[in-house]
Amino acid sequence: MKNRLAYIIALLLTMTPASALAMPWSWDMFLQPSCRAQKCPAPPTPPGLIPTTGDPFYAKDRAEAAKLKNPFPMTAESIERGRQRYNIFCATCHGDSGVGNGPVGQKYVTPADLTSAYVQSKPDGDIFYTITHGGLAVMPSYRDSVAQDDRWHIVNYIKGFFGRAAEKKPQGAASAAR
Numbered sequence: 001m002k003n004r005l006a007y008i009i010a011l012l013l014t015m016t017p018a019s020a021l022a023m024p025w026s027w028d029m030f031l032q033p034s035c036r037a038q039k040c041p042a043p044p045t046p047p048g049l050i051p052t053t054g055d056p057f058y059a060k061d062r063a064e065a066a067k068l069k070n071p072f073p074m075t076a077e078s079i080e081r082g083r084q085r086y087n088i089f090c091a092t093c094h095g096d097s098g099v100g101n102g103p104v105g106q107k108y109v110t111p112a113d114l115t116s117a118y119v120q121s122k123p124d125g126d127i128f129y130t131i132t133h134g135g136l137a138v139m140p141s142y143r144d145s146v147a148q149d150d151r152w153h154i155v156n157y158i159k160g161f162f163g164r165a166a167e168k169k170p171q172g173a174a175s176a177a178r
């Protein structure tokens with residue numbers, strides 16, 4: 001009988017979960033200095049925050065964006081930076097040569113031909129707006145993946161590289177290349 005009781009106690013002890021042995025449970029969350037809503041002064045602003053207002057390239061719509069000035073002159077460095085970013089973010093749809101024949105572009109809605117007079121005649125700020133907010137119909141926004149400066153470099157690449165390539169081609173060659 002005594003042996004059996006000792007056996008049961010031993011059994012119960014081995015079954016005790018580790019969390020129960022750690023009791024009393026932590027009261028830290030309960031005991032922390034707490035404040036009711038609107039009762040304490042706001043904590044100081046941590047350094048290094050990026051303000052959400054004062055965006056130098058903020059435009060409320062496409063028409064306003066068209067007035068934005070490209071802060072980067074069309075240098076070889078800017079075009080090269082734009083080429084790299086274009087190949088990463090845009091070529092999947094618009095194609096390496098910009099005519100809209102990228103692998104995703106062929107399966108998805110046909111993308112705009114970036115070498116066309118339609119796109120080439122657009123102000124830099126309009127194309128910047130398209131990258132930031134997406135196209136007129138289905139093209140997604142690239143605001144979260146392409147940095148502001150890089151958007152302007154991409155604009156320089158579209159105009160400086162595709163634009164000049166289109167100038168050399170006879171009329172209609174861009175669409176024939178599809």
Ligand code: HEC
Nearest residue numbers: 089090093109110111112127130131135136137138139142
């Ligand atoms: C997922 C495919 C896809 C990707 C990636 C994409 N585009 Fe587009 N783009 C489209 C489609 C489709 C259209 C035409 C329909 C529309 O405007 O939404 C278009 C239209 C455009 C236009 C013309 C808009 C107008 O004013 O009519 C420009 C300029 C453009 N894209 C630039 C870019 C640039 C620059 C990138 C890279 C940052 C990019 N696109 C990435 C699919 C894409």
